[in-house]
Amino acid sequence: xxxxxxxxxxxxxxxxxxxxxxxxxxxxxxxxxxxxxxxxxxxxxxxxxxxxxxxxxxxxxxxxxxxxxxxxxxxxxxxxxxxxxxxxxxxxxxxxxxxxxxxxxxxxxxxxxxxxxxxxxxxxxxxxxxxxxxxxxxxxxxxxxxxxxxxxxxxxxxxxxxxxxxxxxxxxxxxxxxxxxxxxxxxxxxxxxxxxxxxxxxxxxxxxxxxxxxxxxxxxxxxxxxxxxxxxxxxxxxxxxxxxxxxxxxxxxxxxxxxxxxxxxxxxxxxxxxxxxxxxxxxxxxxxxxxxxxxxxxxxxxxxxxxxxxxxxxxxxxxxxxxxxxxxxxxxxxxxxxxxxxxxxxxxxxxxxxxxxxxxxxxxxxxxxxxxxxxxxxxxxxxxxxxxxxxxxxxxxxxxxxxxxxxxxxxxxxxxxxxxxxxxxxxxxxxxxxxxxxxxxxxxxxxxxxxxxxxxxxxxxxxxxxxxxxxxxxxxxxxxxxxxxxxxxxxxxxxxx
Amino acid sequence: xxxxxxxxxxxxxxxxxxxxxxxxxxxxxxxxxxxxxxxxxxxxxxxxxxxxxxxxxxxxxxxxxxxxxxxxxxxxxxxxxxxxxxxxxxxxxxxxxxxxxxxxxxxxxxxxxxxxxxxxxxxxxxxxxxxxxxxxxxxxxxxxxxxxxxxxxxxxxxxxxxxxxxxxxxxxxxxxxxxxxxxxxxxxxxxxxxxxxxxxxxxxxxxxxxxxxxxxxxxxxxxxxxxxxxxxxxxxxxxxxxxxxxxxxxxxxxxxxxxxxxxxxxxxxxxxxxxxxxxx
Ligand SMILES: Cc1cc2nc3c(=O)[nH]c(=O)nc-3n(C[C@H](O)[C@H](O)[C@H](O)COP(=O)(O)OP(=O)(O)OC[C@H]3O[C@@H](n4cnc5c(N)ncnc54)[C@H](O)[C@@H]3O)c2cc1C
Ligand SMILES: Cc1cc2nc3c(=O)[nH]c(=O)nc-3n(C[C@H](O)[C@H](O)[C@H](O)COP(=O)(O)OP(=O)(O)OC[C@H]3O[C@@H](n4cnc5c(N)ncnc54)[C@H](O)[C@@H]3O)c2cc1C
Ligand code: SF4
Ligand code: SF4
Ligand code: FES
Numbered sequence: 001x002x003x004x005x006x007x008x009x010x011x012x013x014x015x016x017x018x019x020x021x022x023x024x025x026x027x028x029x030x031x032x033x034x035x036x037x038x039x040x041x042x043x044x045x046x047x048x049x050x051x052x053x054x055x056x057x058x059x060x061x062x063x064x065x066x067x068x069x070x071x072x073x074x075x076x077x078x079x080x081x082x083x084x085x086x087x088x089x090x091x092x093x094x095x096x097x098x099x100x101x102x103x104x105x106x107x108x109x110x111x112x113x114x115x116x117x118x119x120x121x122x123x124x125x126x127x128x129x130x131x132x133x134x135x136x137x138x139x140x141x142x143x144x145x146x147x148x149x150x151x152x153x154x155x156x157x158x159x160x161x162x163x164x165x166x167x168x169x170x171x172x173x174x175x176x177x178x179x180x181x182x183x184x185x186x187x188x189x190x191x192x193x194x195x196x197x198x199x200x201x202x203x204x205x206x207x208x209x210x211x212x213x214x215x216x217x218x219x220x221x222x223x224x225x226x227x228x229x230x231x232x233x234x235x236x237x238x239x240x241x242x243x244x245x246x247x248x249x250x251x252x253x254x255x256x257x258x259x260x261x262x263x264x265x266x267x268x269x270x271x272x273x274x275x276x277x278x279x280x281x282x283x284x285x286x287x288x289x290x291x292x293x294x295x296x297x298x299x300x301x302x303x304x305x306x307x308x309x310x311x312x313x314x315x316x317x318x319x320x321x322x323x324x325x326x327x328x329x330x331x332x333x334x335x336x337x338x339x340x341x342x343x344x345x346x347x348x349x350x351x352x353x354x355x356x357x358x359x360x361x362x363x364x365x366x367x368x369x370x371x372x373x374x375x376x377x378x379x380x381x382x383x384x385x386x387x388x389x390x391x392x393x394x395x396x397x398x399x400x401x402x403x404x405x406x407x408x409x410x411x412x413x414x415x416x417x418x419x420x421x422x423x424x425x426x427x428x429x430x431x432x433x434x435x436x437x438x439x440x441x442x443x444x445x446x447x448x449x450x451x452x453x454x455x456x457x458x459x460x461x462x463x464x465x466x467x468x469x470x471x472x473x474x475x476x477x478x479x480x481x482x483x484x485x486x487x488x489x490x491x492x493x494x495x496x497x
Numbered sequence: 498x499x500x501x502x503x504x505x506x507x508x509x510x511x512x513x514x515x516x517x518x519x520x521x522x523x524x525x526x527x528x529x530x531x532x533x534x535x536x537x538x539x540x541x542x543x544x545x546x547x548x549x550x551x552x553x554x555x556x557x558x559x560x561x562x563x564x565x566x567x568x569x570x571x572x573x574x575x576x577x578x579x580x581x582x583x584x585x586x587x588x589x590x591x592x593x594x595x596x597x598x599x600x601x602x603x604x605x606x607x608x609x610x611x612x613x614x615x616x617x618x619x620x621x622x623x624x625x626x627x628x629x630x631x632x633x634x635x636x637x638x639x640x641x642x643x644x645x646x647x648x649x650x651x652x653x654x655x656x657x658x659x660x661x662x663x664x665x666x667x668x669x670x671x672x673x674x675x676x677x678x679x680x681x682x683x684x685x686x687x688x689x690x691x692x693x694x695x696x697x698x699x700x701x702x703x704x705x706x707x708x709x710x711x712x713x714x715x716x717x718x719x720x721x722x723x724x725x726x727x728x729x730x731x732x733x734x735x736x737x738x739x740x741x742x743x744x745x746x747x748x749x750x751x752x753x754x755x756x757x758x759x760x761x762x763x764x765x766x767x768x769x770x771x772x773x774x775x776x777x
């Protein structure tokens with residue numbers, strides 16, 4: 001796997017006869033003259049009132065046309081940009097050759113959730129940013145994400161629902177804590193090695209942020225469920241409503257025979273800004289808002305869960321969570337759905353595509369501004385916020401220019417709902433239940449190169465190790481940890497013979 | 498799926514449910530709660546674990562009908578299944594031998610008070626318990642409380658049972674009569690607010706168990722947040738018990754009302770649908 005992903009391997013692959021031939025069929029100049037495919041999208045004024053998936057997916061013709069753009073470079077720099085080292089030219093060339101299920105197999109070599117990554121990876125700063133087109137030609141990169149999604153969707157719709165080859169069951173019990181992308185990846189990988197894997201999930205539904213955070217219009221729940229089902233079919237057991245550290249401790253699970261553990265409990269704790277009036281009713285975290293809508297059916301009259309919306313909704317923040325919240329608020333009927341961000345459009349951490357979609361859907365942006373106080377009516381419900389303007393100063397540690405307050409620039413906005421999306425912190429439940437576990441000052445769990453924590457046999461990965469990061473990084477950690485857990489258990493097994 | 502083993506009404510609007518949940522039964526301590534979801538369209542609601550039987554692997558819940566979910570729950574029977582039950586949640590009550598403890602419960606606050614009374618007694622404290630209700634039909638857990646209390650005072654608003662008056666009056670009488678080392682108050686937010694003001698006058702350390710609105714119960718959403726001593730705390734993970742003299746009850750009351758309009762709408766729709774069924 002990872003160790004095979006070296007230049008020699010790519011070169012050898014690239015020299016295979018069929019790829020040589022395919023490459024030569026179209027001249028490089030002709031390839032670079034093709035313009036990048038445009039993803040068909042639902043009409044902004046229709047989709048902003050429904051849960052329709054915004055990106056409709058490429059047609060076969062579009063996907064093949066785009067596959068022609070990929071030059072099958074001798075040094076495929078795109079791969080460096082992918083945190084799991086997807087063999088990008090290889091899968092695109094299978095696609096170009098018309099072997100779409102073959103392309104899907106390539107994706108599955110490194111990535112167990114390509115239909116999800118094709119939709120949610122920030123490609124413009126990962127694989128596509130390193131593409132030859134961007135680096136050397138100053139053109140738009142190959143549409144790697146769109147093609148990845150196309151191939152994975154095609155395989156799901158046309159292929160047989162196959163599961164990867166599994167080793168003989170070895171009866172060794174492994175526990176995974178959390179069913180987000182990190183946990184799902186570890187579970188799938190460990191099942192391939194033949195382990196008896198159980199995933200424990202605190203919520204009543206599986207998928208972590210993929211389910212409760214990222215909305216339906218961006219990542220349909222049916223796709224997440226399909227992937228989870230594949231992992232179930234590989235023999236992995238899932239137990240919902242089970243909080244490790246509360247329902248039972250890791251020590252209890254050890255007694256039940258689990259020999260190694262993977263902690264993938266995520267960064268689920270919402271940050272607040274601690275400004276006056278922030279606890280008025282009508283002010284909620286993005287997690288609360290999105291969970292009520294995505295996980296609990298809030299806003300759907302067949303479900304009992306209520307949710308706060310309003311005519312004037314302001315979302316504080318500029319990341320994916322803020323973008324998901326503001327677009328959800330719009331879909332729930334807000335007349336003004338506003339992003340308030342303290343820097344400018346350029347610094348926004350959200351995926352470029354989400355920002356584009358948000359603008360098309362009529363989202364307002366108030367940049368270079370930050371709330372300083374909230375006010376409420378006599379029932380304690382928020383009705384106004386005080387905002388101060390900012391300007392950009394010197395770059396800070398993150399390299400982004402630091403927002404500086406403009407004195408005397410305060411003004412008020414009428415609001416009836418506010419959603420706070422200014423970041424998350426690691427979930428502390430596990431750390432609190434194992435005091436001897438080493439953690440950082442940000443409360444993330446410390447791990448070594450194999451993703452093992454300070455306690456032998458206890459591994460961790462994803463947002464609980466990185467703080468709020470990305471789906472693909474969480475999955476990358478999962479793959480590494482599965483390998484680490486496998487060697488750990490094997491060493492242990494042999495030591496005990 | 499979690500099976501209901503036993504169900505009975507303790508009063509007109511309060512039911513006791515015994516539910517099969519072996520892991521939770523084993524891990525729970527006094528003060529812990531669970532969150533349940535009745536069916537796939539249900540909301541997640543928090544309820545205190547009022548008792549547990551480790552051998553049988555069961556927990557008991559005592560629920561008061563106030564809105565849609567609690568009505569649906571009270572309409573369920575032994576043999577039915579609850580889709581989701583998760584817990585135990587929250588921090589357990591810190592139980593130690595402090596001397597004399599005054600435990601005051603109002604309305605359905607009596608249910609979450611019971612495991613604390615029990616644990617305080619078993620830890621060797623002198624326990625004086627006050628349970629208050631609007632009228633005699635709403636008094637619950639009288640025998641259970643009596644068993645673990647050195648003294649039990651029953652109070653009703655209309656005097657139909659026990660002493661007539663508010664819980665705060667009962668508390669004050671006890672406080673004036675003997676030295677109280679610690680107080681614990683659980684009930685509607687308004688009651689806790691005034692109970693806290695009462696004990697503050699006499700400088701008695703007091704805990705209140707807060708029943709805020711919750712979603713996940715694991716610190717993920719912040720729906721349950723309250724200001725305690727000027728600091729924002731999450732009731733589900735930092736509580737549910739806090740120093741009652743530091744809690745901002747007015748803020749808590751306004752947050753409890755956050756979904757009031759929508760909930761009343763849901764509730765009316767639910768009542769109508771029930772009527773429609775019974776007419777058919
Ligand atoms: C709204 C939103 C939008 C996002 N958009 C993108 C995007 O477009 N692209 C992208 O790459 N990334 C995005 N991210 C970030 C990405 O979702 C996360 O980085 C990723 O999900 C982390 O995966 P994880 O497996 O570490 O944790 P999570 O997905 O957070 O899953 C953790 C799971 O563990 C469970 N859990 C926690 N504690 C326990 C316990 N004690 N016992 C049992 N279970 C437990 C939780 O309930 C949860 O289900 C977004 C995040 C949010 C919130
Ligand atoms: C930690 C904790 C422990 C609890 N333990 C118990 C218990 O043991 N037994 C019990 O009966 N209840 C308990 N509660 C309260 C219980 O969760 C609510 O009564 C329940 O969620 C109401 O749901 P519903 O759909 O029936 O009513 P809703 O439709 O949600 O509400 C109906 C009315 O009740 C009000 N209301 C809503 N939630 C609360 C609340 N938390 N407190 C006071 N009023 C509220 C609403 O404003 C509304 O007017 C506890 C709450 C917490 C946070
Ligand atoms: S997994 Fe993400 S980063 Fe890697 S190739 Fe696919 S879209 Fe690009
Ligand atoms: S860098 Fe771009 S053009 Fe080259 S192989 Fe990768 S995707 Fe294709
Ligand atoms: S209920 Fe969500 S944080 Fe407490």
